Amino acid sequence: MIVSFIRDRLFALFSLRLVVSFASFASLASLALITPGQAAAAEPSEPPEVEARRMVHILGYVAADYGGAVQGGAITNQDEFDEQLLLLTDAAKIASRIQPAIPPPPNASSPAVNLGADVAKVRALVEAKAPEGDVAAAAGETRAALIRVFRLAQAPTSLPNAERGKALYKEHCATCHGETGAADTPRAATFTPRPASFLDPQIGEAMTPFRVATTVRFGVSGTAMIPFTFLSEADHWDLAFFVTGLRHTTPPASEAPSYALAELAVRSDAEIRKDLAAAGIAEANHDAILADLRTRAPYVDRGSNSPLTIARSKLHRAEILLGRGERDAARSHIIDAYLEGIEPAEPAIRASDAALAVTLEDRFRSLRSRFEAGASPAEVSSEIALVMREITRAEAAVAPSRGGRTFVSTAISSAGILLREGVEAALLIAALLGLAAQAGLGDRKRYVHLGWGVALVLGALTWLVSSKLIAISGARRELIEGVTALLAMAVLFYVSYSLLAKREVARWMKFLRERVSKRSAALSLFGVALLAAYREAFETVLFYQALLASNAPVSAAVAGAAFGAVVLVLLVLAYTRAGRFAPPQVFFKISSYLLYALAVVFAGQGVAAMQLAGVVPLHPVPFPTVAALGIFPTLETLAAQLVLVALAVVALVVSRSGSPAPSAPQAAAPSAKPQEKAEPPSSSSAMAGS
Missing domain, CATH: 1.10.760.10 (Cytochrome c-like domain)
Known part of the structure; x- marks a missing residue:
């Protein structure tokens, strides 16, 4: 009998068939909510992500089992209560180890995560025998923070x-x-x-x-x-x-x-x-x-035709092809994963979680960069795994809300879409209108208004075509974005480069009057306003389609869009009105720099879009990503922007030296009329046309 007992104990300890069995605990909480005591004491050598997931497990147990230890402010099960405190001690140790691995907040408005303080808050509630709901809420907030900052699947x-x-x-x-x-x-x-x-x-x-x-x-x-x-x-x-x-x-x-x-x-x-x-x-x-x-x-692929499912399939196929040594075929599947999977889903993702959309695109760009740099199949697989993890988060973000979106959340999302997508176009239009007014060329402002007006009409037609007639594929979308951005950059360069070389107000005004009075230059104002505004209108259409497809109240979307439109109009009016009171030379400088800066931004964004479409090669360089400025860590995007920056520096240096500046295409002005030669650099004449 003793031998049998020993045999049974050894079997329980060492047989995999037995020791991996699920066991319950005294409070009969869900197995899935039980957390390990010994296992919670993580090895310091484990990666922060593993320890973070272990800590999530501990907090899940605390949230679920606290009610079995405390009722009505009194301890009902001392063993369970002691176990809660022991596990929170383990959680505090894990928090101290993984805190340095938490990335800084993405922006100043995002709260910093202090795991030690968060765990201490949960422990204080447990020690105070607080209501079960309070403990569960505090533990849940910390779990959510862990999942977010460590991007746990x-x-x-x-x-x-x-x-x-x-x-x-x-x-x-x-x-x-x-x-x-x-x-x-x-x-x-x-x-x-x-x-x-x-x-x-x-x-x-x-x-x-x-x-x-x-x-x-x-x-x-x-x-x-x-x-x-x-x-x-x-x-x-x-x-x-x-x-x-x-x-x-x-x-x-x-x-x-x-x-x-x-x-x-x-x-x-x-x-x-x-x-x-x-x-x-x-x-x-x-x-x-x-x-x-x-x-x-769970076992049925109900969304086999959904974009994110297609992205998964393409990436999985790319891994297989890469393992066989078929790099060209693998590259095609990686590009298709973005164009046919991630890109079509981006509006819906961005409407739900803009930061997640940026992260997903950054992950994919990193995958492309590593692949193009000749990374090994194992390294590429690691990058694909990171993309897959973000796709999983995206699937959760775009899943239909059971209660639908609230009026307030929809209105905020709607306003955010218009402000985010429209601010570049608004600044450009404001700068063009301000320059025309300062130079006394108010009649040419109609070309700017005509440009953005036509862009809005084209945006409405895009809505109709994309929702009723033709689906806009990821490849088409990237090509449209890339081509319009590069064309806008070219026209902006044409309009703004020569202004950088004009140092005095009189020369600025003379140049504008000579150039903008020409029919071709007036058409350039129309063209740049059209291209910049349509590029943003195109993006906005896709984002609003995704927002309305997520059970969002239409009235809230309209209210948010109206608010965003009012803000953009006020931005344009404020800029143009400021030109009436600012010294002409200061206003001309600011406007010229702004237009040229937008040309640099469009250059980076245009090349990046063409890279994502697979048209332009992608060579990674160690450099931060600032998408709002068109800055991406690739040789091609940075080179395009650096060329424009170098030309601007040359123009400014030559301007200060008093020598004629190198001309932009067709930048040489014809002889001025005699009466314009004597025009003084005063603000009174500058405001005649405003």
Whole structure:
């Protein structure tokens, strides 16, 4: 009998078939919410992302199990309470190790993340025996911050495999949890605490695949379950989705609300029931719908034609081709992944999370850069994995909101779209109008107004064509953006370069009157206003289409757009009115520099768009990205901008030396009329046309 006992204990400790079994804990919280004690004490050598995910796991346990330790401000289970404090101690240690790895906030308005202070706040609430909701909220905020700053994947990067999940469960879990998940096996009776029953409603309603996968990855404290480090990340997800669906034996509904895989991974049954109730679906139908969402929907590619799904498929295929040594074919698939997958989805992503859209594009550009630089297949695969992770986040961001967008959030998004996309065009139009007014050429301002007016009409036609007649592909979109940006840059260079060489107000005015009075130059004003405004109108159309497709109230979108339009009009009016009071020489300088700066921005943005379309080669250089200024870390974009900057420096140097400046195309002015030669550099004559 003693031998049998020893044999059983050794088997429990060392047999993989047994020690990887799921075990419960005293409060009967969800298995997916249990967190490891020993496992929580992470090895300092682990990457910050791994420790961050472990900390997410700990905080999930604290949020879920606190109610089993404290009720009504009194401790009801001292062991559970002590365990909460022990785990928060582990969380504080992890926080101190990974805090230096947190990147700085993207801008001054973004709050800094202080993990030590956040964990201390949760601990203070626990020690004060605060209400369960307060502890859960504080822990949830810290978990959300960890997931955000370390960009932790909350869903699989590919569809889970039901058969693989079933096989893994049978091999590693069924001995203790039973074939049905009821934890009624003879082996289960030998453990204290007893393994969790996945059929227990209290446990099952709170489980999510993400929490189960995290538990599988890090193990469970005080039980025979160790971290499943011998399984791959994909195996963790396969097993997690299978376990979450075990309790659902009701025949699946033939029709169920559509949830993205990224949503199913992080939403519990209890949360989905609330969604269904809010949608007016009878409670009697909830079990059948949940059965569909847990046992069928995760394994069915419902969005095979969705852009982000196409991006995944193309990137996966690129990896395979690269492994075979077919670099040219792999390159084509990588480019197609962006043009056919990421680019068409960008408006929807940006409407939901502008920062995520920028990050996703930066990740893809980094992938292209590494690939073009001749990175090894392993290095390219690592870059693809980073892109895949951002795609998963994007899928969650663009998933349909169950309650729809609120009026306020829609209005803010709408105004943000117009302000973000329209400010460059507004500044350009303001500068052109101001220069024309200062030079006494008010009659030429109509060409500027005509240019942006035609651009708005073309934008409306683009809306009609793209929504009713022809889908604008990613390749077309990048080419349109690139060509219009480069054409606008060329016309801006033509208009503004010679102004940089004019040092005195009289020479500025004479040049403008001589050049802008020409029909060709007047058409240039029309052209640059048209190109700049249409480029922004084209982008704006796509973003508003995505916003309205996300259950956004139309009235809120219109209100936000109206507010944004008013702000842009006020910006133009403020700039042109300022020209009436500013010294002419100062105003001319500012306007000239502004126009030329916009030419530099358009040069970078135009070349970058052509690179994303695969038309222009891409050679990476170590340089920061400032998308708003058209600055991207590639040799081609920086070279285009540096050429313009160098020409500007030459013009300014020559201007100060008093020598004739090198001419822009057709920049040599004809002889001035005699009466213009004597024109004094006074502000009174300058304002005659304003």
